[in-house]
Structures are given as C-alpha cells and as structure tokens.
Amino acid sequence: MKTFLNALLFCLIMVPTALLAQTTVSGTVTDKANAMPLPGVNVLVKGTSRGASTDFDGKFSIEVNQGETIVVSYVGYKTKEVTFNGQSSFNVVLEEDAAQLDEVVLIGYGSTTKQDATGAVEKVGDEDFNRGAIVAPQQLIAGKAAGVRITTGGGAAGEGGEIRIRGGASLSATNDPLIVIDGLPIDQRGGSQGSRNALNAINPADIEDFVVLKDASATAIYGSRASNGVILITTKKGSANQDLKLEYGLQASTRRVANKVDVLSAEQYRALASDPNFDSSTLGNASTDWQDEIYTTGVGAIHNLTASKGYENFNFRINFNHVSQEGPLNDLYERTGVNTSFVHRFLDNDLKLTLVAKAVQDEFDYANEGAIGAAIAFDPTQPVYDENGNYTQLGTNLATQNPLFVQNEYESRQTIKRVISNFNIDYKFWFLKDLRFNLNAGIDYAENNGHRFVEANPNNPDAAQTNEVSSGLNRNTSLDFYLNYKKNIESINTTVDVTAGHAFQEFYIRSFFDRTTNTNIVQTDINRNALESYFARASFDIADKYLISASYRRDGSSRFSEDNRWGSFPGVSVGWKIMNESFMENSFFSNLKLRAGWGVTGQQEIGPNYGYQGIYTPSRNNAANIQFGTTPTGEPIFIETLRPEAFDEELKWEETTQYNLAVDFGLFNNRLTGTIDGYYRETKDLLSSVPVPAGANLSDQLTTNVGEMTSRGLEVSLNGVIVQKENFGWDTNFNVTFQEREITKLNLSNDSDYFLPQGGISGGVGNTIQLWKPGYDPTTFFVFRQVYDSNGNPIEGAYVDVNGDNQITEADRQAYKKATPDAFIGFTNNFRYKNLDLNFTFRGSFGNYVYNNSASDRGNLNAVVNQPGYQANAHASYLDTGFVNQNLFSDLYIQRADFVRLDNISLGYTIPFSKMTLRTSLTATNVFVITEYDGLDPEISNGIENNFYPRTRDIILGLNFTF
Known part of the structure; x- marks a missing residue:
C-alpha cells in the first residue's frame, strides 16, 4: 500500500510538469485510395487518455510531448503510429485494412x-x-x-x-x-x-x-x-513474445427464483370450505407459502487465477479455476479445475507443438426437485412443523409429503473427475513449404462416483429408505491426421488449398448401479462404439473473385451392420466476391459476396450401440427370474433368464441433405456489416423408436428408420459500429432467425394419418399432449378444441365435435399449435465512455406455445377434494374456470408464449494503474421478461410446463486484476 501511495503521489506531482511541456499539433487524415479526408478518425497519444477525433474535413488538433507516439485508428483502415519529433503539423494517410x-x-x-x-x-x-x-x-x-x-x-x-x-x-x-x-x-x-x-x-x-x-x-x-x-x-493459449501476465478475477453472485407457480393462498384455500365436498376439519391455523419455504437465496463465487508468458519460440498459459454456485433449492455445484496450454515452435517455426490439458473435478449436490411439485400441492393452511416439532404430514399413504421434508430428508451427490487433453503437431515440410502435416491426438476421460439417499415416506408405514451408490467411467479417445497443401499459383491466378486425412475415435462407457429399497438391485453395464473416417477437401480461389470448395467424408460406425456400416457425406459450396469485380469500384458497398452450398450429413447417435444385432439381457436380482421349485425349507428357487432384445438388422444412417444460399455485405467502410442466409433441409431414414405389431419383433418398441422431415429457414445478422470516437464508442448486433419444421413421412407404409403420441404429462398414467404426424412440426400439441359460453368463459367438458358424430371421442382431438418458435432474435449493444462500459443483450421468441400442465392438472376442485384420505392445494386458474374435474386435453391450456427477455446487462469501469489494471463490474441476468404467458416461464424447450425448476435472477459483482 505504501508503494502504491508513493506512486500515486509521484504521478500527481508529475502531471502539471507534463502539461507544461505539451505542444499543440494539427493535422489532416486522408484515405490513401482517393485522397479524400476521413471524418471521425481517432487520434490518440499512446499510453495516455489524451486524444481527439477528426472533423468533417479530416482535421484534428492534439496536445503532445516530444518523443510521444500518436496512434491514428479508424474502422476499416490499418492503424498507423507516428512519433512526434517537434513538427508543427503533419498529415496522415490511412490505408484500407482487409483484416x-x-x-x-x-x-x-x-x-x-x-x-x-x-x-x-x-x-x-x-x-x-x-x-x-x-x-x-x-x-x-x-x-x-x-x-x-x-x-x-x-x-x-x-x-x-x-x-x-x-x-x-x-x-x-x-x-x-x-x-x-x-x-x-x-x-x-x-x-x-x-x-x-x-x-x-x-x-x-x-x-x-x-x-x-x-x-x-x-x-x-x-x-x-x-x-x-x-x-x-x-x-486461450497465450501469445509469443509476451511479458509475464498475471490475472485474477472474482465474480460474487446471488440468485433467486424469478417467478413461482400461481397456486391458491391460504385465504383463497379456506374460502373453498363452502363447497359441500370440502372437509373443513382438515384446515390448519397457518398461512404457509410453501414455495417461499423451499426456495432460498443462493450465493456463488467464481475465482480465476491465470499466468501467461511468451518467448520467441515458446508460450504458455496456466489457469486455476474454482466455482461454487448454490441453487435456490439448496442444491450446490462446485468445480475445481486447472487449465494449461503450452505451445513450442521449432525449426524456424516450421514445427509447432501444442499441448492443451484440463484437469477438472465437478461436484454436484442435487436437490430433490420433487419438492417443487409438493410445494404446489400441499395444503397452505398447514404449518411447517407440528406441535411436536416434526414436519407436518397429511398422514395417508398416497398423500403429498411435506415439501420441506422432501427437500431436507434427501441427499444426492456426484463427484466427477475429468481430464481433457489434446496434443497437436503441425509441421511444414522442409522440401515443400506449402505442404503441412497436422496430427491431433486427444482423450476425454471421466470417472464419477455418487450416492443417493431418500428417507422413507412417513405417510406409508410399509415404505423403506432408498440407498443408492453408483460409479462410472467414460473414455473418449481420438486420433486424426491430415495433409494440407496451400499455394498461390500465379500462372493461373488461383490459390489452391487441398486437405486429405484420416480419423478414428472410440467411446467406452462403464456404469455401475447398486440400489437398496425393499429389494436390492445391482447392475453393471458396458458400452462401446467406434468411428473410422476418411476425409478430403479442395478449395480454389480464382482471381480473388471466384471461390469453389468441395469436401467428402467416408464414415464407418460400429453401430450399424457391415452391410450398412459405411456412409458417404459430400459437400460443395461456391462463392463470388462481387466486391472485387471492376464494376464495383465506385460502389457504396465496402464488401459484397454471394455464396451457395449443398451437402449431405449423417446421424448415428441412436442410443443403443447394438441395435442392429440380437443381444440378450440377463435377468438381475430376481427381476425377471423364473421360480423353479423350492428348497427343503420352503424357500423359492429362482433360475436366471436371458431376455432377447428387439433389433433391426437393416438399421442404417439417418441422412440430411441441406441447401444454403447467402449474401455477405458491408457498408460505410464496413461500419455496417451483415449476412442473409437461407436454407432448406431434408432428412430421410429418420431414426426413431416406434411401436411395432405384437409378434413382429422381440419387443413392442423398435429403433428403426421410419420417416422423413424437412426444415427451412432464413437468418439475418447485422453488425454496426455506430460511434467510434476516442472517448465514446457504440456498437451493436442484431440477429433474427425464421424457421419451420415439418414431418413429411413417419412410417414405412407412408400413411399420412399415422401418428405417434409424444410429450408425457402429469394428471394420469401414460397421458400425452403432443404428437408426431406427417404435415406437422415435431412439437405440435394434440388437444380438444374448447367450447366457450357467451361471456367467453370455458364450459367444462364441452369440446368441438370435429367429426360430427354427436359424441366427443379421441377422434375429435386435433393437432394444434406448437412449442417451436416461428422466429427468435438476439439484440446486443455495447457502449463505452472513457473507462466506463455498458453492454446488454435482449433475446426474444415468437410464435411458440406452451402447455400449462401445472394448471391443467391442478386447476380444478377435485385436485383439492378428490384425494385418497387428504386434501391438497389447487392451481389458481381454478378461480377463473371453476372447473371441478381435470380437463387435461383442452386447448385452453395451450398458451401463446412469445417473449422478449433482457437476458444480460453489465456495467463496468476500468481503472488503469502503473503496473496493474483493475476492472469492476456489476451484472444482472434474466432481468425481466415481457410476455402474455401467465405460467411460470414462457421459455421451456419441450413446451410443457410441469415441475419446472424456475429460472433465477442473478446479481453479480466482478473484480478483475491484471498485472
């Protein structure tokens, strides 16, 4: 601290002296290509905050000391540095930068x-x-x-x-x-x-x-x-010729849930006592918000300590990272990791060796997310603890358990130790400098150990505790190499870039599971699969105007039989750099390129590694054994069995063909750049698990190739440098995506009426709310159309008779709306004023719908009174509908879920010192959401809201020191 104060005092003494020695210098900045003046150019004295911007005529005036360096920079141009040696004025010519x-x-x-x-x-x-x-x-x-x-x-x-x-x-x-x-x-x-x-x-x-x-x-x-x-x-890997750099970063955060499920309050619950089916004797004397009870404020901290240094032929970077993050349900995640990278160059930089290694320990202390459902359903008039200090329980076998009991009498932990390492050799051949050899060898190795404990249900005297231990190993090894030849052939004015190589990758998974409840289950599984590949690519840049690129990959997967093992995946793309044509010399564009592409890609991540061959699963722990007599003392004798699994010998690659057409553009010396991309995609031989007729295979579900799907979309991205001055800057990014997906075929018979139920929901065994059907998006809902009275209120159990047979049956359910958005956006702005910076990002989604399963399951009177021996709480939607029974399949619960979310906003300030830089920041995430959806959250990936862990609103204080 004494050194710091002395340095500060010294600086304060020297500042007036420096000011007295300054000289005012004027000049003009012009464009080298046309000698036109450039307005808005930044002119800055290097290492200081003294600077200016050029006016409309490219002129500037700045105070500078003898020997100082003036830095002149402008978007789209190469930065230029000029040393001041006493000249009274000077002109600076900037050259366009293609960088x-x-x-x-x-x-x-x-x-x-x-x-x-x-x-x-x-x-x-x-x-x-x-x-x-x-x-x-x-x-x-x-x-x-x-x-x-x-x-x-x-x-x-x-x-x-x-x-x-x-x-x-x-x-x-x-x-x-x-x-x-x-x-x-x-x-x-x-x-x-x-x-x-x-x-x-x-x-x-x-x-x-x-x-x-x-x-x-x-x-x-x-x-x-x-x-x-x-x-x-x-x-990150550091840089060559870099002084030793030390960095320390701390981010301290708090987290709270941003929203809760809307259920009846204790007062609203007591108002149900007027209903003849309500048992008032069960009412308690408390007013408990069970969601408030289970959710807390989570705190967290992220520490990063980094050292990096670069020499002429060697550079390294070492990072130590520790993360501690609490969730609002008292869950915890901790990560401790060491991340290293080493780069060494030999033989006049012809040989480059890179080693990246990460050693990480992840620790998860999971919460029992069943507490969320319990908090929604538990009687709000009951206290947390009874008169004996025990958790209040409702006392019958099937009753909802006390949410705090569910949360606290539970333990589930996993420790994962993982190493990710990669070694790369890049070599330019001495006899042909345009030819390179690249070899990449990597391993991703993880071991996990865990245990889980669940206390026995206190409402059920026959229930037992659950104790589980588990362990596993994941090993992913990869080796690939390729040769690359790149040369500018002047005789034909073409740059040729050719690559050819080979890759092999193997995945090995072993899992162990031991569970004890009323019975003991011990299970060990081993799975492995491998991929072998040959690939090549050739690219041509003709006259710096016309681009052609073609690639080909031949893949073999152990997940398919020898007859179907190998797949071919070609790709071709072309580009036209219109900006480099002579007729564009006086164009207002600063960049313009047209490109188009076509290619075929594959899919083999089907889950089962051996789905093409008949395998047998041994019975375990009497789960599928056959009793064969008894012992002399009367104990049953069990014989183990082998159970054949379903398989499809013709299982093969799922293939996707995609077409792409795009234009890249830049305006105003690339201060405004953008891309418009359009695509069309067809997937055939869809891999799916589908029901099969009894006796057709060894199971009623089979993983096979059954259908086709198409998708199309348009993507627009804009980047703008709106203001770029020495003391103030503003840049922005906006992107919007329009998309559409449709299943076109789903079974081998090509039946357009065939569909597969999807999207399991609460409120009954085996119920679903979505479907896969030709002509529809894969997230389409499957519902009855609700009938309303003259006042716009839903009539319970009244649905549209679609087929006109005067009765409401399953045939009257219709495909209706979908969870996939029609469009989504991102909008980012970055502001800088001197040493202050502000940035924020909005995200939005439009045309998507969510099924509010929390409301459809519990937004009715029977959710309260029609329980076996106890009474539960209801969703607050009951106050609007007055429904007595569940109406699970009504489109009333399919709600529009468009939203715009302020996802991230951060304010920072940088304080430069002589040998250290300090940056402080304050960040908030998930700040607010604008939406018509009245459920918990409009952004749910599968479109079904039920027992969803609420997103949090985080506040983060950051401190970053650089030495």
Missing part, C-alpha cells in the same frame, strides 16, 4: 478467412460474450448468433442449456450439435455420467472463441455427426 475480412476462422480440419468462407460459418469471440457469473459455456453465446437457440433447463446449480442449430434435424436421435474442443470431438451423449452439462468441464473464462458451422457444406467434413451443426471451441 476484418481476413480474420481467420476455423473450419473442419483447417482454417479460412471470412472473405474466403463459402459455408455458413459464424464466429463469436471473447469480446462478444455475455458477461456475469457464467458456469455453463453455452450461455456465453446465447442470443449472439443467428440460427443458434440456447435454452437453459432451469435455475438449478450447474445447469447447462439445450443448443439447437437451425432447429435440429432428427426425432428420436440427438438434436445436439457436435462440439469440438481444441480439435477433440466430445461425446454427443454427454461426456460424463452424473453431470448436468457436458460442457461444465470447460471453464468459460478459458474460452477464446466459438465458431458455429451451420450448413451442410461447412459441416460435411464431419460427416456422420454433423446433421445438427458443429461448434468449434478454441481455448
């Missing part, structure tokens, strides 16, 4: 530049990320990229998020994109057992950028796993 277009972006097994990319590729860098105490990496880019929709699963500690690129291309198989971390494709099925989010092992503060490959021409190089897009994540 914005030449920015390198990763593609599969290689890289390209923005101006040379022919596929739908979008990069989101560190400077664009959402701010705050972000645990799940996917939240960094929520609302940032057109065509990419990220939906969090709720407010639980360590919760991740569902990622959908262009809506997904499958039904029963996964719709998650392939994620590649520093060259290592991770397991699309989750990465590790027991984790809420496969990406939690990646420290968000350690990520350099995301590159999203959206169309098939860009993703076909990944073949069998690319139908739902690809996300390439690059982590």
